[in-house]
Amino acid sequence: MKRAGAWLARVSVGLKPDILDPQGKVVRGALGELGFSAVQEVRVGKHFWVRLRGSLSRPAAEREVRRMAARVLINPVIETFTFTLSRAG
Amino acid sequence: MKRAGAWLARVSVGLKPDILDPQGKVVRGALGELGFSAVQEVRVGKHFWVRLRGSLSRPAAEREVRRMAARVLINPVIETFTFTLSRAG
Numbered sequence: 001m002k003r004a005g006a007w008l009a010r011v012s013v014g015l016k017p018d019i020l021d022p023q024g025k026v027v028r029g030a031l032g033e034l035g036f037s038a039v040q041e042v043r044v045g046k047h048f049w050v051r052l053r054g055s056l057s058r059p060a061a062e063r064e065v066r067r068m069a070a071r072v073l074i075n076p077v078i079e080t081f082t083f084t085l086s087r088a089g
Numbered sequence: 090m091k092r093a094g095a096w097l098a099r100v101s102v103g104l105k106p107d108i109l110d111p112q113g114k115v116v117r118g119a120l121g122e123l124g125f126s127a128v129q130e131v132r133v134g135k136h137f138w139v140r141l142r143g144s145l146s147r148p149a150a151e152r153e154v155r156r157m158a159a160r161v162l163i164n165p166v167i168e169t170f171t172f173t174l175s176r177a178g
Contacts (some may be wrong), residue, residue, distance in 0.1 A: 006129060012136060013136075014136065014138070024137075027137065027161065027162070030161055031157055031161055034157075034160060034161065036153060036156075036157050036161075038141045038142040038145055038150075038153055039139060039140070039141055039153075039157070040095060040140040040141065040142060041138075041139070041140040042137060042138070042139050042140075043137070043138040044135065044136065044137055044138075045135070045136035045137075045138070046133065046134070046135060046136060047101060047102075047103065047133065047134035047135060047136050048113075048116065048131060048132070048133055048134075049103070049130075049131070049132040049133075049134070050128060050130070050131050051128070051129045051130040051131075052127045052128055052129065053127040053129060056127055061127075064125060064127055064128075067125070068120055068123075068125050068128070071123060072116065072119055072120055072123065072125075073116070
């Protein structure tokens with residue numbers, strides 16, 4: 001039997017909508033100065049690509065990703081996250 | 090006629106596959122110490138959510154996003170990017 005490939009979780013972390021994003025403001029300002037006049041707003045976030053052992057079931061892998069996001073990857077006071085989970089190629 | 094909503098570009102920036110990611114290694118180490126033993130690798134990247142004027146055509150908006158990524162958002166020596174473009178709600 002072919003072994004299942006590893007899980008690949010892609011965790012996308014961003015500031016909550018009501019939290020100011022000074023870094024995004026700086027990027028927006030730089031873009032404006034360079035002539036990108038169509039830009040109205042920029043917000044910056046982080047990305048984690050996490051490879052997990054393929055022997056986990058999908059529900060177990062999802063649980064692990066949620067736990068690690070809440071405990072390590074995000075600051076739940078100001079950030080939220082979404083993620084997708086797929087088998088690595 | 091209803092005005093079209095703004096464009097929302099979601100630019101995802103990551104290190105090229107052959108570039109070492111010390112930040113990802115640190116996160117992986119922290120996860121391991123906390124008992125997340127199924128984690129095999131972590132890579133870290135950035136995200137930019139960019140809102141653009143809705144009066145641009147889709148091709149013009151895509152061109153703007155590619156130009157701003159190459160000139161401002163990424164370091165083309167070590168990073169690559171992908172993006173999606175959709176009408177804001």
